[in-house]
Amino acid sequence: MDALSKKVPIKTVARVRPCFNGTNQSSLIIDSIKSTIIVNSKNKEYHLDNVFDENATPETLYETIAQPIVDEVLGGKNGTIFAYGQTGSGKTYTMNGNKVNGKTRGIIVRSIDSIFEYLNARLKNDPQFKFSLKCSYIEVYKKRAFDLLQTDGATVNILSSGEQIIIEGAAEFVVTSIEECLRHLQNGWKNRKTAKTSMNRESSRSHAIFMLTLVTEEINGTFVNLRTSCLNFVDLAGSERQSQTNNTGERLKEAGCINQDLLFLSTVIRIKSTAKEGAFIQYRNCSLTHLLRDSLGGNSITAVIVTIHQNLEFVNDTDSTLNFAKNCKKVKNEAKVNEAVSTKDVEEWKAEIQRAKEDKSSLMEEIQQLKEEKEQMEKRQRENEDRILKLQNEKKTLKAEVENATRKLELMEFEKHENVLLVESLCYSNGEWSVWDPGYKIFGISFEHSGFQISPQWELFLANHQNLSSVVNRITCSNLKVLKLFEITIPFSDYKKWTGNKIFLLRLVDVIVNDENGIKVGIDKLWNVEYLSHKFTDNESVHEMAQKLVELEPFPNLLSLGLLNVQDGFDLQAFYQFLKKNTKVSCTLKCSKKSLKQMKETHKKMPQLPTGRHFHIVEYK
Ligand SMILES: Nc1ncnc2c1ncn2[C@@H]1O[C@H](COP(=O)(O)OP(=O)(O)OP(=O)(O)O)[C@@H](O)[C@H]1O
Numbered sequence: 350m351d352a353l354s355k356k357v358p359i360k361t362v363a364r365v366r367p368c369f370n371g372t373n374q375s376s377l378i379i380d381s382i383k384s385t386i387i388v389n390s391k392n393k394e395y396h397l398d399n400v401f402d403e404n405a406t407p408e409t410l411y412e413t414i415a416q417p418i419v420d421e422v423l424g425g426k427n428g429t430i431f432a433y434g435q436t437g438s439g440k441t442y443t444m445n446g447n448k449v450n451g452k453t454r455g456i457i458v459r460s461i462d463s464i465f466e467y468l469n470a471r472l473k474n475d476p477q478f479k480f481s482l483k484c485s486y487i488e489v490y491k492k493r494a495f496d497l498l499q500t501d502g503a504t505v506n507i508l509s510s511g512e513q514i515i516i517e518g519a520a521e522f523v524v525t526s527i528e529e530c531l532r533h534l535q536n537g538w539k540n541r542k543t544a545k546t547s548m549n550r551e552s553s554r555s556h557a558i559f560m561l562t563l564v565t566e567e568i569n570g571t572f573v574n575l576r577t578s579c580l581n582f583v584d585l586a587g588s589e590r591q592s593q594t595n596n597t598g599e600r601l602k603e604a605g606c607i608n609q610d611l612l613f614l615s616t617v618i619r620i621k622s623t624a625k626e627g628a629f630i631q632y633r634n635c636s637l638t639h640l641l642r643d644s645l646g647g648n649s650i651t652a653v654i655v656t657i658h659q660n661l662e663f664v665n666d667t668d669s670t671l672n673f674a675k676n677c678k679k680v681k682n683e684a685k686v687n688e689a690v691s692t693k694d695v696e697e698w699k700a701e702i703q704r705a706k707e708d709k710s711s712l713m714e715e716i717q718q719l720k721e722e723k724e725q726m727e728k729r730q731r732e733n734e735d736r737i738l739k740l741q742n743e744k745k746t747l748k749a750e751v752e753n754a755t756r757k758l759e760l761m762e763f764e765k766h767e768n769v770l771l772v773e774s775l776c777y778s779n780g781e782w783s784v785w786d787p788g789y790k791i792f793g794i795s796f797e798h799s800g801f802q803i804s805p806q807w808e809l810f811l812a813n814h815q816n817l818s819s820v821v822n823r824i825t826c827s828n829l830k831v832l833k834l835f836e837i838t839i840p841f842s843d844y845k846k847w848t849g850n851k852i853f854l855l856r857l858v859d860v861i862v863n864d865e866n867g868i869k870v871g872i873d874k875l876w877n878v879e880y881l882s883h884k885f886t887d888n889e890s891v892h893e894m895a896q897k898l899v900e901l902e903p904f905p906n907l908l909s910l911g912l913l914n915v916q917d918g919f920d921l922q923a924f925y926q927f928l929k930k931n932t933k934v935s936c937t938l939k940c941s942k943k944s945l946k947q948m949k950e951t952h953k954k955m956p957q958l959p960t961g962r963h964f965h966i967v968e969y970k
Pocket residue numbers: 365366367403434435436437438439440441442443447549551552553554585586587588656
């Protein structure tokens with residue numbers, strides 16, 4: 350294998366496929382021996398490096414075109430094999446063949462076989478020989494490049510850095526056997542975009558490039574040779590005429606992109622074939638030419654296989670394909686062996702390998718140890734997690750117990766106050782809190798036919814129940830509308846928590862009750878009234894009643910008092926002493942009809958109470 354580079358023209362061959370649609374009238378005169386094709390109707394003769402007629406076997410084609418390039422690649426040079434031609438003319442058939450095994454195997458499969466055959470033989474004969482082979486598979490579809498080895502249709506970016514073309518984002522798989530390599534190739538085939546057209550049941554709608562990158566390392570005396578070479582197989586999409594394919598919609602759009610790419614490729618080839626050395630060519634304008642820059646007049650051994658129809662109806666495309674081939678023949682590539690030679694001492698290198706082996710085994714031991722430690726830690730972690738869970742549950746139970754105990758304590762604390770009551774029967778409905786319990790008794794005050802309502806400011810109001818007269822400590826309050834009875838305090842800061850348990854604290858305030866005549870019956874503390882009313886029952890002597898009132902200690906805050914059913918003999922004079930002693934109180938006496946007249950007369954004779962206070966005597970009904 351020649352390590353020196355020299356300028357070599359692109360090898361250009363034609364492969365003629367059997368007549369399309371079963372016709373057997375060829376429009377071409379094919380001479381495989383002279384490597385010429387004459388296009389009768391155009392009166393043109395094309396001379397190529399090789400011409401393969403329809404009887405040429407895939408094996409002959411491989412041996413003539415591909416094998417020499419594969420050999421060069423194994424020696425460290427880059428190589429590219431293109432298939433170019435009209436749609437349905439046999440490009441995919443030539444590159445891939447119909448199957449991955451058997452006689453119709455295409456160029457790619459045969460090349461892979463050959464590469465592994467060589468590399469395995471080298472490994473066997475030279476224990477110091479090393480290699481790494483990687484594959485990637487890219488397609489250019491509608492001007493964008495995609496990775497065929499990534500099933501999610503990942504796009505890739507084609508970048509150039511100096512002499513290097515970089516395919517950013519493309520997956521590269523190391524392959525160590527024919528089977529592994531073919532598996533990737535077949536996966537890529539499946540992902541390639543194809544569609545049925547009138548010219549081809551499975552027409553490629555993209556340009557596909559299968560790439561193999563080979564790195565070999567061999568020792569020559571005291572030198573280490575590192576060689577890197579690439580082999581590209583390019584199956585281009587076929588040129589199409591709308592008049593022949595009758596494509597519409599998406600197919601037509603694809604055809605437009607395919608034709609544009611091929612036109613650009615032909616233009617690059619035409620310019621390359623005539624341009625002077627070093628002339629600037631805009632490869633980057635098209636993903637296809639950008640990607641294949643090296644293969645089109647650069648560091649690569651390139652062969653172009655043009656595939657053609659021989660039917661007369663396709664003669665114009667055949668002629669233009671052959672014209673492309675003619676231009677390709679004029680383009681020269683300069684392939685060099687891509688080699689890096691290091692002067693490393695072999696003994697030192699061997700010692701290094703030995704050291705690396707030893708390092709490796711001690712590392713393996715360390716890894717094993719770490720694995721065991723990891724397992725133990727994981728076990729411990731699992732145990733800890735179980736323990737934490739258990740503790741958390743215990744904590745929850747304890748917390749609930751503490752909360753319960755705290756609540757009980759607080760309740761007990763509140764219950765110590767005489768004017769404080771914890772009510773557990775408040776309920777919430779329609780956006781309001783309420784207590785509804787006819788006959789309810791709070792602080793010794795009895796409520797009948799009445800309900801409680803609680804305002805948003807947490808005040809408790811008494812209200813009539815269903816148009817009935819409310820009865821408070823047996824005083825009928827027919828016009829009772831809303832009566833502020835108590836201030837309600839929520840005993841704990843987090844009221845939501847406690848309202849959930851329906852626990853409220855009621856704190857008694859001054860209470861004013863209207864009697865049935867609309868007259869206020871005011872009492873300092875209602876439990877005092879309870880005490881008074883207890884003393885003044887109907888069964889006791891009215892004389893005693895008045896006397897006892899006078900004897901009682903004064904109620905400094907008592908504002909109002911109502912006495913019901915006062916009978917004859919009640920000592921008004923004595924009661925007046927009570928009014929004088931209790932300096933804030935106003936009073937309403939209710940007498941039987943019989944004694945009303947006399948009571949009123951006695952009353953007239955008594956001195957007036959100071960302004961702001963009153964003493965009424967009315968009939969008791
Ligand atoms: N030399 C040949 N001998 C026998 N059959 C062939 C030959 N060339 C092509 N064919 C058959 O013709 C059909 C079209 O071939 P193929 O798909 O390779 O065309 P193509 O150039 O890749 O088309 P497109 O550009 O539309 O993808 C296939 O069924 C293939 O088997």
